[in-house]
Amino acid sequence: MSMLRGSSTSDGLLTLFEESGRNVERTGSLLRELLDDFPERSSLARDILICEQEGDRITHDIIQRLNQTFVTPIDREDIYELASALDDIVDYTEEVADYLGLYKIEAPMEQAQRLAHILLQSCRQVSEAMPRLRTFKDISHYTVEINRLENDGDRTVREAVASLFDNGIDPMVVIRWKDLFERLEEAIDSTERAANILEGVMIKNR
């Protein structure tokens, strides 16, 4: 299908994916700022919600464009999968921001701040890899880094959750933060899923 890369439909889809990548990076960046300066800049949660709505809009546009297109620049299933993975990153990130308010979190955890940094780095890699869809150039540099970040995230989440089960911890703190750590992990996992789909697309079309 790569022969149709130059058509306006293909270009539109690829532009939407690049837009989605930038939105992912912006959401990750906002969450990092939110957690680094929490609770002083709690209003950033509103900006993250706007990003989430923007992500939904992009996903909708991708699917609509896909439904109107007979021949696609990459496999139809890959487009669905990739759009959905990118949307998941933003959705989970927005959930973290939302839960901070819903659970009435008073102060951040260092581990959550560390995870937000990992998530942002991973989002950046996804965003930077996205334009490579136009040329199907090798993205192993990005996927290796995202995989490393995901491993780092997994380890951090495991340690963070374990620390919640030390003696004498407030059970409410355990419930709140376990949920938040899991959402952060889901967001980081989604970046890896997006990277794996991208890598598959590159290999298929090389």
Next chain:
Amino acid sequence: MQESQRALSAVAPASVPNVTGVRVQPGPIRLAVIDTDSGFVRVLAKRVGEMGWQHRVLTAPPRAEDLLSMRLHALIVDLALLGSSGWEFLEQVCDSVPGLGVIVCTGSSSVAQRVRGLRIGADDWITKPCHPQEVIARVEAVVRRRKRSTPGTTEDAPLLAGELEIRADQFQAFVGGQSIDLTRREFELLHLLAKARGRVLERDEIYQHVWGYAMVHGDRSVDVFVRKVRQKVERFSPGWTYIHTHFGIGYRFEPEAPEDEPPESPADPLANASEEVESSA
């Protein structure tokens, strides 16, 4: 540590602990019972529950720091349950939680054992079988005596430091008679630090006293609340520094005047208003 918990942890702390864990504010009595005698415990728990006390039943001895975090007024312990380590536990609790009323309620014992227990620091010794109503009355008596012997006036009296007046009776701090609008938790933090003036309190220690639980590694609550307190104090008392950061350790309260102002007189250390009144009288 197995335990059956009735209401203790679900209720917000009713009073401000001082650094030794002494409770001074009136409110429901907070009681823990270390006993496996299910019949006795059930009846006692039912009665104290009806009286609105907050209670917790433990079937094994907790660590002293866990007891501290429970913010108890009194502890009933059956030494027979603890076996040979009973005396050691009793000594540890009486030493580590000096504000806690400790009542030994156990089976038959010798005079020597009762004398030993009371000398170690137990406030009362009840021999089983006993009526729960008598146990309750003895707990009340112990708590009452504790409150009386605790310098409650010192606890409630305003603390003066720099331009700050910290009033435990109003859960608020003032500058020039104007409230600086602290929330309860912010007040508890400031009060705790001010009472330990000049001493560095570790983050874990602060969290344990103010939040009443052990601090999760990495929790930034203490830092966030110190920041909030500093901002509010700075607004009303600009230039003064009250809370000092000790990186990697915790915080220390020590008022420092702005450089262009004369420092606070060393003869006025965290003056207690009531003491001042007494001395001037």
